Amino acid sequence: MKTLYKPENWPVNVFDELFGFRRDFDEMFNRITSRRPWAELPEFKRAFSMTPAIETYVDKEARKYICKVTLPGVEPKDLEVHAQGDLLTIRAERKVTREKNDVEYFESEINYGVFERTLPLPEGVMTEKLTAEYNNGVLEITAPVAAVALPRKIEIKSTVPFTKQIAA
Numbered sequence: 001m002k003t004l005y006k007p008e009n010w011p012v013n014v015f016d017e018l019f020g021f022r023r024d025f026d027e028m029f030n031r032i033t034s035r036r037p038w039a040e041l042p043e044f045k046r047a048f049s050m051t052p053a054i055e056t057y058v059d060k061e062a063r064k065y066i067c068k069v070t071l072p073g074v075e076p077k078d079l080e081v082h083a084q085g086d087l088l089t090i091r092a093e094r095k096v097t098r099e100k101n102d103v104e105y106f107e108s109e110i111n112y113g114v115f116e117r118t119l120p121l122p123e124g125v126m127t128e129k130l131t132a133e134y135n136n137g138v139l140e141i142t143a144p145v146a147a148v149a150l151p152r153k154i155e156i157k158s159t160v161p162f163t164k165q166i167a168a
Contacts, residue, residue, distance in 0.1 A: 052092075052115060058122055058145055065125045065143045069117075072137035073110070079134060081141060083127040088141065091116045124148065 056067040071079070073094050080091040092115045121127065124146040132141045 051111075054117065054119070056119060063145050063147060065122060065145050067119065067141040069139040069141075070137060071115075071134075071139055074137070076134045079132075079139060081130070081132045081139075083121070083130050086121045086123075086125075086127075087118050088121050088127075088130075089116065089118045090139070090141075092139075 053070045054067065055069075056065070058065050067088065067090075069090055069092075071092050071094070074092045075095075078093045078095065080089075082089040082091075094112050094115070096112045121143075122145070125143050126146065127143065130141060130143040132139060134140075
């Protein structure tokens with residue numbers, strides 16, 4: 001009965017595949033629990049190798065949207081900012097500035113490579129008036145927000161005084 005159906009991609013030995021999966025899982029678990037889990041990843045497994053911190057908010061008093069991205073070590077010419085519809089795309093590349101000449105690293109925690117992030121813009125952001133400034137390793141993107149998109153407090157009116165409601 002075992003030989004009646006055998007898919008083309010069926011492994012020669014099911015246990016080899018099972019133990020291969022176990023080895024891969026153990027490697028992933030060991031990388032997560034080690035002191036520096038990102039250091040063991042080979043370059044081809046990292047699509048985007050750097051992940052800078054991002055902060056976005058709407059300043060209600062100034063009526064503007066603000067997005068701050070920390071990108072130390074990135075040249076302004078290696079930055080791109082695009083807005084399309086209600087999406088903001090930020091792309092940057094931190095390039096290696098030194099040559100690898102038989103150097104023995106004691107620590108290597110600086111990530112180099114490409115970063116890309118697409119963020120949804122809040123309702124009312126005027127994308128045609130977006131501006132970007134890069135200063136001291138921080139990219140700051142701002143845009144005005146339409147007044148109709150900002151939240152407003154609505155006054156609640158009561159027709160019957162509160163004391164009469166309790167007495168009833």
